[in-house]
Every structure is written in C-alpha cells, then in structure tokens.
Amino acid sequence: MAELENINPHVYRKCEExxxxxxDENDDVADPFDEREIFDLIRNINDxxxxxxxxxxxxxxxxLITVDNEKNTVKVLFTPTIPHCSMATLIGxxxxxxxxxxxxxxxxVSVEINPGTHASENAxxxxxxxxxxxxxxxxNSHLIEVINQCIAVPxx
Amino acid sequence: MGKLELLQCLTGHRGRAWGAGWHPKGNVLATxxxxxxxxIWAEDASQRWVAKTVLSDGHSRxxxxxxxxxxxxxxxxxxxxxxxAIWDKKSGEFECNATLEGHENEVKSVSWSKSGSLLATCSRxxxxxxxxxxxxxxYECAAVLNTHTQDVKKVEWHPHEDILxxxxxxxxxxxxxxxxxxxxxxxxxxxxxxxxxxxxxxxxGSGKRLASCSDDQTVKIWQEYKPGNEFGVSxxxxxxxxxxxxxxxxxxxxxxxxxxWCKQSGLLATACGDDMVRIFKxxxxxxxxxxxxxxxxxxxxxxxxxxxxxxxxxxxxLLVTTSDDGDVKLWxxxxxx
Numbered sequence: 001m002a003e004l005e006n007i008n009p010h011v012y013r014k015c016e017e018x019x020x021x022x023x024d025e026n027d028d029v030a031d032p033f034d035e036r037e038i039f040d041l042i043r044n045i046n047d048x049x050x051x052x053x054x055x056x057x058x059x060x061x062x063x064l065i066t067v068d069n070e071k072n073t074v075k076v077l078f079t080p081t082i083p084h085c086s087m088a089t090l091i092g093x094x095x096x097x098x099x100x101x102x103x104x105x106x107x108x109v110s111v112e113i114n115p116g117t118h119a120s121e122n123a124x125x126x127x128x129x130x131x132x133x134x135x136x137x138x139x140n141s142h143l144i145e146v147i148n149q150c151i152a153v154p155x156x
Numbered sequence: 157m158g159k160l161e162l163l164q165c166l167t168g169h170r171g172r173a174w175g176a177g178w179h180p181k182g183n184v185l186a187t188x189x190x191x192x193x194x195x196i197w198a199e200d201a202s203q204r205w206v207a208k209t210v211l212s213d214g215h216s217r218x219x220x221x222x223x224x225x226x227x228x229x230x231x232x233x234x235x236x237x238x239x240x241a242i243w244d245k246k247s248g249e250f251e252c253n254a255t256l257e258g259h260e261n262e263v264k265s266v267s268w269s270k271s272g273s274l275l276a277t278c279s280r281x282x283x284x285x286x287x288x289x290x291x292x293x294x295y296e297c298a299a300v301l302n303t304h305t306q307d308v309k310k311v312e313w314h315p316h317e318d319i320l321x322x323x324x325x326x327x328x329x330x331x332x333x334x335x336x337x338x339x340x341x342x343x344x345x346x347x348x349x350x351x352x353x354x355x356x357x358x359x360x361g362s363g364k365r366l367a368s369c370s371d372d373q374t375v376k377i378w379q380e381y382k383p384g385n386e387f388g389v390s391x392x393x394x395x396x397x398x399x400x401x402x403x404x405x406x407x408x409x410x411x412x413x414x415x416x417w418c419k420q421s422g423l424l425a426t427a428c429g430d431d432m433v434r435i436f437k438x439x440x441x442x443x444x445x446x447x448x449x450x451x452x453x454x455x456x457x458x459x460x461x462x463x464x465x466x467x468x469x470x471x472x473x474l475l476v477t478t479s480d481d482g483d484v485k486l487w488x489x490x491x492x493x
Contacts, residue, residue, distance in 0.1 A: 105459070105460055105480075105481070106459065106460075108410070108429070126325075126352070126353070126371075129371070129411075130307075130325070130353065130371075131429075131461070131480075132220075132264070132309070133280070133307065135172070135190070135218065135236075136218070136236050136261075136262050136280065139217050139218060139236060
C-alpha cells in the first residue's frame, strides 16, 4: 500500500447511539427526516485511508448538516482531515452515493467542503455538484468498487 | 401568465432520461437515457404518442444526447462510452451504420449543421470535434478544437451558417468557423460572463442571438455585432463579436440544465434542477441592445431535475421535457389571451 497522506490523524469520540422513543415506533406519527437521521446514515462511512469512520475523524459532524423536509433539501458539509487531502473528492462522492441510495429521490442532496478547510474547495465542490460527472463516475466499475468499500457497514 | 398543459407522459426509460430530439418534420421524437437505449416515439391512429422502436444495442454506457440530421434520415447519439453512433432506416429498420470514435472519454453532446454535411461532438476530454460527412456512412474528422480548458457540455450549430457554438464547465461559450483559405477551423470569439458551468445554448431563428443557461442559475442573451456595426462595438480581428445584452436572474433556484429558443414563436423555455419548466418572452418594443424578457409561464413539471427541454420545430407551442424521474413529457404552451 502507498504511504499514508495523513500519518497520525486526530481521533474523536463517537456520539451516543440514538435513543428510540415511543413515537419512533408508532406508525401513525409523521416522522420527517432530521439532521440526526442524516448523520446516522453517513457517520459510519469508512475513511479511504484509515480503519476509522468519518465521524471518528471529525470529517462529518451533525452540526454541519442541514435538512429542509418541506423543500426536499439536504446539505452536508464535510471537513477533510488535512487541507491538501487528495481523497476529498472520493470522500464527498461516498457521502453522495450513500445518501442517493438511502434517501427517497425527492431529496436534492448537496455535499460540500466545510468552508476554509481545503486548498481546492471550490474545484472539489464544483465537481461534486455536477450530476453529469457524478453519473459518469459511478459508471466506472473500479471507482464504484472503492466507494462501495467505503460505504459498506462492517460485520460486527 | 400563459398556460403549460401536460399533453402526455411517455414512460419506458429505466432510470434517468437525459436527452430528446425532435425529427425536423416534428412528427417523430427520439429520447435517450441512463438505460443505454434510444426510444423512437410517434403518434398512433388515436393521436397518442407511443414507442415505435427501442434501440438498445448501440452503446455500452449512458446515452447523453440524440440529434436528427436536417434531412431527417439520420439520427446521431452521443454516449458516455466515448463514441457517437449514426443510425438510419435505409433497410426498413433502424440500424447503426457508422460509429465515430476518437474522443478520450464521455461524449456529452452532438449536433448537425444546417446543411447536414457537418457534425459536431464534444466531450469531457475538453475537445470539440467537427466531422465531415464524406460519403455514405463515412465521416472524416475535419477539426479537433482544444480551446476549452474543461469538460465541454454542449455543441450547437448556427441555424443558417456553418458557425458552431460550444458551452463548457470552464464557464465560457466559444464560437468557431472555418477559414476558407486553408480550411482550418478555429475559435473566433469567447463569451465570458457566466460564473459557473454553462450547460446549454440555443440560437434564435435569425441566428443573430444566442441564449445560454448555467449552473450559476441565470440565463443570458448574447447579441452578434458585425465588423463596422453602427453601434460602436469594436471588432478587433475584423470578425463578429458577441456581447451579453441581458441576464435573467432570480427566476431559477438551482442549476439550469437546458434552454430552447423557439425558431417560430421566439419563446424561450428552460429546464431546471428545481423540477420546473419556465417560459420567457421578450417584452415588445424592448431595445435589441438592452432587451427585457419576462416570464410568461412556469410549471412544476417533474418530480426530479428537468434535463432537457425542446420546442417542436413545426407545431408551435409543443414542448418535450426529460427528467431524472425517468419520464418524458409532452406539453402544450398557450399564451395568455
């Protein structure tokens, strides 16, 4: 394997599991998507380099997610571990693909770099927002395999 | 406000529907998409549009765009598999009789010149290719134009002359023509004003104006000024220059993916990532050098992004749209009384 870009990343504590309430199990209660639910969908995505989740590396934080159920929008900001991270596009793509598969198609998902945390954030953001290029990338069998590995939930 | 009325929803594509192209006679429609098929639609006896043919063996990846030749005999399809296929019906059935190869990766758009003797293609490899129709089923590359610095999204020929326009991820539009002295193709103008990807372009009926739409959520109108024009617009290289004379902002809330300028009615239609179709009309009596456009119709047209919009070339007010929701829809626009 090639040398690691970020040899010694900071590792943060995971947040508590979500506590189920009675309403969560009641089918009659409308249960719109919220920030916590989106966070739960993506927090366990694996980092492409380290055997750690995006949550543990603070690439993803619940406070950087915004959901508007009425307007069908989900916006996720992610923070690369280092400002020159060459994996930024791949990480963003993994978040996009995970949400694409998990959320109903009515949602418009945008995935962007947390402002000021990456040297080429505009270029990465533009690429991640270009659905035509994302669609073409996802037809690349090698790339989709790598993304699937990042998204896959480890067997406990 | 005028009314946009849904005439018919054409279902059949699996996954995202990307492109659509009207036959020059307006009575046949081709559509394409993520499912790697081309569907050819026409009206049956009860005037319902039905899929007459499904072409499924031409491409190995997404088909992004389709275009009929001006004579109506040929259909070109552009695919993410880096090729362009030319289909015809000479044997009675649609068959692919030529495949144009050369682009390094995804082909994004294809367009025929008015005479039908030239074909243009563009790709994520940043290049625009001009092909000459040599003989039957033979196409020769006449030019490889490498002036864009990024992914090229759309090519469109001028409605009367052999002038080509291209739109790119590098935020610009470029115009090309052939130098008849040495038959060299080159870019003679770069249209700079959009702040993000230019997704599509469309000439008006006169060919003196061009409309563009972008990821920056605006639509722009460009006007041609010829050398020696009486308006004092300077043309340094003695070639025409195109200037942005109008920007429509505040109407679209997401990326605008396609634009179509009706050659007959002069109406502009846009396809947007906010699932809407919008219609714009030039305000009567507005100055050609500072025109004003107003929105005269809008509709929540699909349940996901609208990818393509195209006015029918013969039936005024008939519109086709395609969407990420997989549907192709036919609309009738009726102006306000």
